[in-house]
Amino acid sequence: MRDLVSGVLTVSQAEDFGKYLGLPSVVGRNRRAVFAYIEQKLRQRFGSWNKRLLSKAGKEVLLKSVAQAMPTYTMSIYLIPITLCASLERLMNRYWWGHGGQGSSIHWLAWDRMCKPKKHGGMGFKRLHEFNLALLAKQGWRLLTNPTSLMARVFKARYFPTTSFYEAVMGGNPSYVWRSIMASQDLLKSGCRRRIGNGASTQVWTAPWLPDHQNPYIETDQVDHAHPMRVSDLIDSHTGTWNHEILHHLFNPRDVDLILRLPVCMEYEDIWRVDIINVCPLCGLVEECVMHIFCLCPYAINVWQLSQFQIPPFANRNFIQWTEEWLGGTTGFTREQQWKICGILHSIWTARNSAVWESAVPLPTMLIRRCLASWTSWVDSQQRIYGENSTRAVQSHASGETSAPSSRCFVDASFHGPERYAAFGFVVLDANSTFVAAANGPLSCPYDPLLAEAMAMCEALSWLKDNGYTGGEIYTDSAVLVLFINREANHVAHSLSKHVSALAERSFWRDVPPPFILPLVANAI
Structure with missing residues (x-):
């Protein structure tokens, strides 16, 4: 067809449609060829870098700040083919393990493991395909939370005129930009929730508005399909609270319990929010909770084993029940033992905060040494400040001996x-x-x-x-x-x-x- 058109019009065929604002003007079927310029630029950079004698730290800086940042602008607009992402990662992996571009070298660690955070044993490199989806999800988030922007109004008029981006579908004859943004819709939906204010703009049956990480939707079968029900219909307008009679009449006990947990504020509108599941920063394996941080995390278990304290078992208990086992007045633990256990709990919490804010986790042996050193310093300080009388008072209190209360x-x-x-x-x-x-x-x-x-x-x-x-x-x-x-x-x-x-x-x-x-x-x- 291209040959026929060019022959009739007597014009030559262009091999490349060029770029506009640094992006391809036309994206055809061969997307690998359209975005091949990213790989070419990266190869050129690696060719010049291989002439330098750089340490691993220098290579890490170049890979993170330059190589992995080069395709960011294109990735924020278009979905890069997975094969191209894999090819770029192979170039980065080859440069990391290479020696000045002289032949092949042994890759001592798989790229997947190198992409893990440093605190979990990796190097913190990006997985380009996942990074591409995250950048496109940001565009979807803007369409969802800023519907009055020019970009949102253009896309809404073309692809979802009667709904929001959350309910949007691919549609007929979509552009590649729209296809790219829609590729991240599932990722956005997995963590997107409605925060209820007055409930006027949130649909009861189709919106994710319940406080449940696993299933934020209403499980009760829809009663009336003809008229969409809003959350505001479940609120008593006179008292500004949930209408218990309507809730118990329409929904099952699970939905009623979740709805009643939500606060209502008639002065504010409903908004979208991101529901982030807190992954344990110490192990990175499961969702963070109090019992996991202090007791069940592999890091915490290692700490308790090194402490050699005779603590109650963790199995079949929540944190409050476990704490009552050794902190209650009827247990055989002395005050000194209870204080030391509290000190270890505080040290584990400090290590958790260090993993979150400083991306560094102390070794369990080092944590125990610091905890015991802090305990010894506190006892010594009490002796120096208050003298012998304070020492006897501290020892008496640690052994559980108390005078009659007033x-x-x-x-x-x-x-x-x-x-x-x-x-x-x-x-x-x-x-x-x-x-x-x-x-x-x-x-x-x-x-x-x-x-x-x-x-x-x-x-x-x-x-x-x-x-x-x-x-x-x-x-x-x-x-x-x-x-x-x-x-x-x-x-x-x-x-x-x-x-x-x-x-x-x-x-x-x-x-x-x-x-x-x-x-x-x-x-x-």
């Missing part, structure tokens, strides 16, 4: 009804177990028992401080916070937090207990 405060938190409204309660007794004061009231707290117990503890400590108490003991039925007692021994504070008055307002009683706990206080005395 007062005792029992604290508890609880949740009320299916809405799980939080409330606190505490009671203060003197050294003779005589009633001193009591209080209860509501808490602004999500459904998190440990957080509710901590907030209740804060309320009690604030009251004790404001009323001149400087010593004493505080008890709760949460072994993670302070001195642990069972629920039966904490029944007075529990009754205060569960009483209906706790949800109405803050209440305080001095000298005379409220009637509903009077029998319990009498039994406690």
Whole structure:
């Protein structure tokens, strides 16, 4: 066809359509040939670099700052063929292991392993195809979050006039730029979520808006296919909260529970956000969580083994349960042992932060040495500052020996009804177990028992401080916070937090207990 047209018009055929703003003007079927100029430029650079005697550090800088940056501009617009990406990576790998361009050399490490982060044993080089998709996903993110831009309006008018980029499809006779951006749509969808404000612009059945990493969509079968339902239809416009009656009528228990976890703010519009799954920075293998960081990560397991501490097993426990095993008042661990375990936990957390912010992880042996050195320095500092009396006090406290308390405060938190409204309660007794004061009231707290117990503890400590108490003991039925007692021994504070008055307002009683706990206080005395 090209020969026929050129013959009829008596014009010569151009082998290359040229570039505009550094990009190919026309992208035909042979895309490897269209983008071959990237490989040619890279070969020229490597030819000049091979004449230099560079160390591995110098080669690393050139590869990362120059070679892998050269195709970035083209990759942000077009999807480069996978075969071309592989060819570019082979050139980089050959240059890394080569010796001045003199023949072939042994590649002691596969390129896939060299592309891993340095803290995981690699060199931190980019995988060009994955990097290409990430750059194109940024273009898709702009189409999704900035629909009023000129680029977004042009693409929307041509390819998705009635939807957003999230629901867009390839369409008929698309340009190669649109094909390239659509190649990253699945990547964008895997981490793209709706943050609910007033719910007016989010569809209930098709948008990813539930707080679930694995499946952010509604699982309940759609009731009415004719009329698309918005999230705002599930919100009570008078109270600005979720309409529980509608939720329980339309959705299954799993969806209802996830919806009720979402806060509602009628003053803000819905926006798109990126849901980033936190991968453990120490091992890079699984999703980061508290139990994994401190106990189950291979790095943490190595640290605990080197410490030689007799700690409870990790199996079939969450972090709170495991902590209660060695921090609770009924365990056989002395205060000194508990403090050292806390020191190792802090050291593991410091190593985790070092991996995140400094891209460096200390060796487990070095971490243990630093932890023990810190403990020794702290004990020595206490001896120097406070002298012999402080030494005896520290040793007495570490062995668990305490004097009789001047007062005792029992604290508890609880949740009320299916809405799980939080409330606190505490009671203060003197050294003779005589009633001193009591209080209860509501808490602004999500459904998190440990957080509710901590907030209740804060309320009690604030009251004790404001009323001149400087010593004493505080008890709760949460072994993670302070001195642990069972629920039966904490029944007075529990009754205060569960009483209906706790949800109405803050209440305080001095000298005379409220009637509903009077029998319990009498039994406690």
